[in-house]
Amino acid sequence: YTIYLDGLTGRVPSLPMSFAELERRAEAAMSPELWSYVAGGAGDERTQRANVTAFDGWGLMPRMLAGAAERDLSVELFGRRLPTPLLLAPVGVIGLCGDDGHGDLTTARAAGTMGVPMIASTLSQDPMEDVAAALGDTPGWFQLYPPNDRELTESLVHRAEAAGFTALVVTLDTLTLGWRPRDLALASFPQLAGECLANYLSDPVFRSRLAAPPEEDPQAATGLWATLFGNQRLSWDDLAWLRSLTSLPLLLKGICDPDDARRAVDGGVDGIYCSNHGGRQANGGLPALDCLPGVVDAVGDTPVVFDSGVRGGPDVVKALALGARAVAIGRPYAYGLAVGGQGGIEHVLRCLLAETDLTLAIDGYASVGALDRTALRRVR
Ligand code: FNR
Numbered sequence: 001y002t003i004y005l006d007g008l009t010g011r012v013p014s015l016p017m018s019f020a021e022l023e024r025r026a027e028a029a030m031s032p033e034l035w036s037y038v039a040g041g042a043g044d045e046r047t048q049r050a051n052v053t054a055f056d057g058w059g060l061m062p063r064m065l066a067g068a069a070e071r072d073l074s075v076e077l078f079g080r081r082l083p084t085p086l087l088l089a090p091v092g093v094i095g096l097c098g099d100d101g102h103g104d105l106t107t108a109r110a111a112g113t114m115g116v117p118m119i120a121s122t123l124s125q126d127p128m129e130d131v132a133a134a135l136g137d138t139p140g141w142f143q144l145y146p147p148n149d150r151e152l153t154e155s156l157v158h159r160a161e162a163a164g165f166t167a168l169v170v171t172l173d174t175l176t177l178g179w180r181p182r183d184l185a186l187a188s189f190p191q192l193a194g195e196c197l198a199n200y201l202s203d204p205v206f207r208s209r210l211a212a213p214p215e216e217d218p219q220a221a222t223g224l225w226a227t228l229f230g231n232q233r234l235s236w237d238d239l240a241w242l243r244s245l246t247s248l249p250l251l252l253k254g255i256c257d258p259d260d261a262r263r264a265v266d267g268g269v270d271g272i273y274c275s276n277h278g279g280r281q282a283n284g285g286l287p288a289l290d291c292l293p294g295v296v297d298a299v300g301d302t303p304v305v306f307d308s309g310v311r312g313g314p315d316v317v318k319a320l321a322l323g324a325r326a327v328a329i330g331r332p333y334a335y336g337l338a339v340g341g342q343g344g345i346e347h348v349l350r351c352l353l354a355e356t357d358l359t360l361a362i363d364g365y366a367s368v369g370a371l372d373r374t375a376l377r378r379v380r
Helices: 002-009 019-029 032-039 046-057 103-114 128-134 150-163 181-186 188-193 204-208 218-228 236-244 258-266 288-299 313-321 331-363
Strands: 058-060 075-077 080-082 086-088 118-120 140-144 167-171 250-253 271-274 304-306 326-329 376-378
Touching: 019 032, 019 331, 032 181, 032 188, 032 331, 046 058, 046 288, 046 313, 058 313, 086 118, 086 331, 103 118, 103 128, 103 331, 118 128, 128 140, 128 150, 140 150, 150 204, 181 188, 204 218, 258 271, 258 288, 271 288, 288 304, 288 313, 313 326, 313 331, 326 331
Parallel strands: 086 326, 118 140, 140 167, 167 250, 250 271, 271 304, 304 326
Antiparallel strands: 058 376, 075 080
């Protein structure tokens, strides 16, 4: 109740209390190029919008006198108990949402303070080793965009293991970039991504591919990166090789089709990451939330992580009730960083956790484990 009681003495929060206000303030804090990159999506953005409105299609059934005075928000993932069901989704160029050129480290510190694991993107302003160190005791996962170069892929994965990341997320929906009109209009992506190549520039294999060190010829390094970034030829035949690269828990990100999910589990992955990249890749697709139950049903006990469109506590609860083991957010924390630095991310997480907790309390669910699909009804 502290936040309500503060109001009695005239104290009101200086940071935004609603997602709409957070979005408005983030836009004001960012350059037009950065805003178009972070807030934008593929095509006319109807899939991005549908990701958010899909949550309106489910209603939570409140249960009275259900003994939820104390709630347990913890979840178990890959043999670890995490204090909350939230994760920070990988956001390439998150660094640029901060104001000191080290926003990836700021994000890691916020994640560390809140005990919310950060999934560190391949596209980062700081090398993954520094990001892992800034997380402290909070686990971090490394997200890999598999480059078009096996030796470089292997090097990035081995570095992630050595740095102490506790899981590897391989993103499959970005083997080529989506059609993003806002980016195209302002040429945002090449400018912004070019500033987030620390994981490549610090990599011995990447450096060995260059005629001159990147410090001497940065343009050549960016050019090489552009040719190596995606790998459209990656196929299910490569899964055994990807699996062989690491003993860390391996998740595939971008899986929406139950058949793909089953195939991934048969191929030895440890987790499925159901996501449509926040509507940034293919427009015209299903809202990610509508894909979640089918993916969960296809994979038995294999944990499913979900993201795309989560904006508030009830959304977190609905995704968990549909079978997600944990729920990640992307844009909300990027906006938090732009608006308030480390404190801004922590604020976004605190608000989301408080609203998740209160939703469980008021609706009568004492733990994340008490949620299943009987908590939901379709809204007509
Ligand atoms: C992303 N996302 C992303 N995913 C990934 O696997 N690697 C990455 O580097 C990035 N980069 C990235 C940049 C920006 C600016 C955004 C907004 C998103 C996708 C991200 O992990 C996640 O799937 C979505 O952000 C989830 O949707 P919401 O929460 O933004 O609606």
